[in-house]
Amino acid sequence: MQHWEYSQYYGNAPIYARTGGKNPIAYDVKNHQITIKDIARELNISKSTVSRALTGHPSVKSETRKAILELAEQLDYQRNMMSISLITNKSYTIGIVVPEFITSFFPQVVVGAQEEAAKAGYNVLVSQSNDDYATEVANTKVMLANRVDGIMVSISKETRNFDHLKIFQRKGIPIVFFNRVCDEMAVPKVVIDDYDAAYHAVEHLVLSGRKRIAHLAGPEVLAISRKRLNGYIDALKKHQIPVSDDLVIPYDLNLSKVKIYIKHLMGLENPPDALFAVNDPTAIESMRVIKELGLRIPEDIAIVGFGNNYGSDFIEPGLTTVNQPVKEIGKTAMTLLLGLIDKDTAQWRAVTKTLDTELIIRGSTIKQELPQSKR
Amino acid sequence: MQHWEYSQYYGNAPIYARTGGKNPIAYDVKNHQITIKDIARELNISKSTVSRALTGHPSVKSETRKAILELAEQLDYQRNMMSISLITNKSYTIGIVVPEFITSFFPQVVVGAQEEAAKAGYNVLVSQSNDDYATEVANTKVMLANRVDGIMVSISKETRNFDHLKIFQRKGIPIVFFNRVCDEMAVPKVVIDDYDAAYHAVEHLVLSGRKRIAHLAGPEVLAISRKRLNGYIDALKKHQIPVSDDLVIPYDLNLSKVKIYIKHLMGLENPPDALFAVNDPTAIESMRVIKELGLRIPEDIAIVGFGNNYGSDFIEPGLTTVNQPVKEIGKTAMTLLLGLIDKDTAQWRAVTKTLDTELIIRGSTIKQELPQSKR
DNA sequence: CTGTTAGCGCCTTCAA
DNA sequence: TTGAAGGCGCTAACAG
Numbered sequence: 001m002q003h004w005e006y007s008q009y010y011g012n013a014p015i016y017a018r019t020g021g022k023n024p025i026a027y028d029v030k031n032h033q034i035t036i037k038d039i040a041r042e043l044n045i046s047k048s049t050v051s052r053a054l055t056g057h058p059s060v061k062s063e064t065r066k067a068i069l070e071l072a073e074q075l076d077y078q079r080n081m082m083s084i085s086l087i088t089n090k091s092y093t094i095g096i097v098v099p100e101f102i103t104s105f106f107p108q109v110v111v112g113a114q115e116e117a118a119k120a121g122y123n124v125l126v127s128q129s130n131d132d133y134a135t136e137v138a139n140t141k142v143m144l145a146n147r148v149d150g151i152m153v154s155i156s157k158e159t160r161n162f163d164h165l166k167i168f169q170r171k172g173i174p175i176v177f178f179n180r181v182c183d184e185m186a187v188p189k190v191v192i193d194d195y196d197a198a199y200h201a202v203e204h205l206v207l208s209g210r211k212r213i214a215h216l217a218g219p220e221v222l223a224i225s226r227k228r229l230n231g232y233i234d235a236l237k238k239h240q241i242p243v244s245d246d247l248v249i250p251y252d253l254n255l256s257k258v259k260i261y262i263k264h265l266m267g268l269e270n271p272p273d274a275l276f277a278v279n280d281p282t283a284i285e286s287m288r289v290i291k292e293l294g295l296r297i298p299e300d301i302a303i304v305g306f307g308n309n310y311g312s313d314f315i316e317p318g319l320t321t322v323n324q325p326v327k328e329i330g331k332t333a334m335t336l337l338l339g340l341i342d343k344d345t346a347q348w349r350a351v352t353k354t355l356d357t358e359l360i361i362r363g364s365t366i367k368q369e370l371p372q373s374k375r
Numbered sequence: 376m377q378h379w380e381y382s383q384y385y386g387n388a389p390i391y392a393r394t395g396g397k398n399p400i401a402y403d404v405k406n407h408q409i410t411i412k413d414i415a416r417e418l419n420i421s422k423s424t425v426s427r428a429l430t431g432h433p434s435v436k437s438e439t440r441k442a443i444l445e446l447a448e449q450l451d452y453q454r455n456m457m458s459i460s461l462i463t464n465k466s467y468t469i470g471i472v473v474p475e476f477i478t479s480f481f482p483q484v485v486v487g488a489q490e491e492a493a494k495a496g497y498n499v500l501v502s503q504s505n506d507d508y509a510t511e512v513a514n515t516k517v518m519l520a521n522r523v524d525g526i527m528v529s530i531s532k533e534t535r536n537f538d539h540l541k542i543f544q545r546k547g548i549p550i551v552f553f554n555r556v557c558d559e560m561a562v563p564k565v566v567i568d569d570y571d572a573a574y575h576a577v578e579h580l581v582l583s584g585r586k587r588i589a590h591l592a593g594p595e596v597l598a599i600s601r602k603r604l605n606g607y608i609d610a611l612k613k614h615q616i617p618v619s620d621d622l623v624i625p626y627d628l629n630l631s632k633v634k635i636y637i638k639h640l641m642g643l644e645n646p647p648d649a650l651f652a653v654n655d656p657t658a659i660e661s662m663r664v665i666k667e668l669g670l671r672i673p674e675d676i677a678i679v680g681f682g683n684n685y686g687s688d689f690i691e692p693g694l695t696t697v698n699q700p701v702k703e704i705g706k707t708a709m710t711l712l713l714g715l716i717d718k719d720t721a722q723w724r725a726v727t728k729t730l731d732t733e734l735i736i737r738g739s740t741i742k743q744e745l746p747q748s749k750r
Numbered sequence: 751c752t753g754t755t756a757g758c759g760c761c762t763t764c765a766a
Numbered sequence: 767t768t769g770a771a772g773g774c775g776c777t778a779a780c781a782g
Binding site: 033035036037047048051052055079080082083084086087088 | 774775776777
């Protein structure tokens with residue numbers, strides 16, 4: 001039996017040394033991962049046989065195979081993925097491009113996507129753009145340079161030109177959009193039914209007796225904003241409530257501006273009795289400002305958000321909002337993406353998966369007995 | 376390593392077909408990244424010359440160089456990092472191991488680290504363990520298999536055995552711990568002064584007149600928990616307040632158990648008049664339960680959290696908590712880590728960087744006029 | 751069943 | 767200033 005030992009000096013370069021063999025060998029561990037060559041040399045057989053044994057090829061004498069596998073385990077051999085990548089021209093890496101990492105939404109999507117990717121042996125490279133177009137472009141270049149096998153994208157609020165993403169299409173690298181999608185590209189998308197969710201959210205306000213419902217709308221560039229706006233409009237129309245331009249505020253998702261808009265709205269001669277905010281952070285910030293103005297929620301004004309983000313349950317009153325299956329979005333997008341890799345581009349189908357949402361009703365629209373709803 | 380500028384054609388479709396040359400060539404874009412070989416063949420010169428020109432080696436006739444660079448730009452040549460990795464035995468990838476991705480803390484740390492890594496041309500591979508030991512071990516194996524050049528680690532709450540991390544040390548792959556560090560490993564660490572921060576947080580409670588201060592303490596395995604506990608104890612001692620075992624609740628960071636503990640505490644014959652929670656999510660959940668019990672914050676019981684997480688400013692009342700420089704933690708850890716890469720292990724120094732914290736006082740400890748403090 | 755050879759894309763001697 | 771050859775670690779095709 002051979003005997004291997006590690007030197008215990010943490011400060012010094014750890015030496016991987018073998019004693020007692022016919023040819024005592026010493027691997028400087030730093031910069032020397034065990035290779036097939038090492039195993040072949042040690043057992044005095046050819047590299048190809050070692051490779052075959054390690055890859056499970058049947059044509060290896062069981063005796064030889066056993067010796068190889070044993071030694072490999074002993075030496076803690078790990079196949080160098082770089083060479084594989086070089087051969088297959090694949091990186092086994094998926095890029096994920098998101099606009100931000102501050103709210104819990106995108107991190108959670110990434111977690112879902114990650115788990116799916118891991119199952120298939122893929123790694124995930126995440127980049128966030130701070131909702132900045134130039135950064136997004138730079139990030140996608142990095143993805144390209146890293147030869148990602150596919151990308152999952154949610155665009156920044158500034159992105160109007162999609163050339164940096166079309167490059168991927170051209171190179172045959174599959175793209176899947178999620179959440180904030182690009183309408184002009186015919187690629188798979190994972191979304192929720194923003195229109196429908198918004199419609200129901202606003203209808204909920206109407207049915208609870210509100211007549212003047214304001215909307216803090218997101219940037220028009222984002223399909224997601226347009227759809228939510230349309231849902232808002234159609235819900236009002238359906239219930240014969242006039243859509244007033246005064247009450248629809250276009251806004252760029254910059255939270256620091258919410259205060260201005262809310263003060264403006266509440267200062268109107270005929271202020272709104274409800275607010276539908278394009279997302280939860282906006283809704284939450286609105287609530288803060290409204291409370292600062294000394295108004296009561298939901299008595300003076302009801303609030304509905306969108307996203308069921310972290311915090312929307314413990315703010316007071318609890319925020320009525322649209323829940324979306326966050327992890328599921330990540331998983332679905334990744335599954336779609338992995339399905340496209342290694343497939344001929346001719347077979348790509350621009351499917352759009354629409355996941356279900358659910359309106360979660362809390363104290364910001366309906367006065368509740370408890371300080372807030374149970375979880 | 377030399378830098379190579381890429382073409383900036385955003386608007387035009389970079390076409391991988393060149394017309395008008397003596398041998399018009401067209402590359403099937405799918406699965407055919409432009410290589411040095413392509414350029415050499417096209418210009419009818421040797422591959423080595425092309426390589427030299429692209430890497431900025433001076434010994435290339437300026438005429439030849441120009442032709443090469445031009446064609447490279449035209450064809451949008453991008454050096455294949457895999458071959459470089461194969462040669463240098465480096466992946467230009469840093470692994471980051473975190474316990475969770477739900478609260479904003481770790482995502483923000485990752486963003487900070489990412490930015491630093493990108494500057495140095497490194498990519499970042501993130502894995503989260505869901506605070507599960509087995510997952511953490513599996514994730515580190517993935518890091519290893521991917522030949523990361525270094526790892527940044529914050530351990531899970533279950534991790535008591537560090538063999539999976541010591542492997543990196545042995546292989547000469549640098550490690551830097553942050554936030555939740557491992558005391559028994561002599562490697563660089565980035566932390567905040569948990570003891571000091573806890574001390575001041577508790578002292579703040581004492582100075583505001585509280586006498587019976589409870590503590591929901593984190594798992595003893597985590598140094599971070601022990602330090603916060605010690606800060607708590609010493610602050611009490613300093614002010615001649617007896618430390619009562621009844622008021623120190625050991626808890627495993629599982630939020631669903633908070634309710635039990637709070638009910639227990641508030642049901643005591645002599646209930647606490649203040650609570651120091653080991654982190655913000657715990658503090659926030661405690662506030663929820665306390666409000667459910669019909670008690671007032673801060674009149675009946677004051678609350679202090681730790682972390683200044685997302686949400687601690689808009690919960691009501693605002694949560695007094697310890698702010699930590701989140702992005703800075705990521706940046707610092709990454710800088711330390713990058714400094715170790717390519718250095719001889721003998722030169723590694725187990726420095727510990729301690730970043731400054733700040734106690735943010737809000738309505739959960741001091742009654743405030745406004746619904747909550749301004750941002 | 752096993753060994754030899756070639757090649758993935760790139761860089762780096764060595765030679766011209 | 768340029769070209770040819772070798773090698774990074776691995777797999778696959780082709781011989782034995």
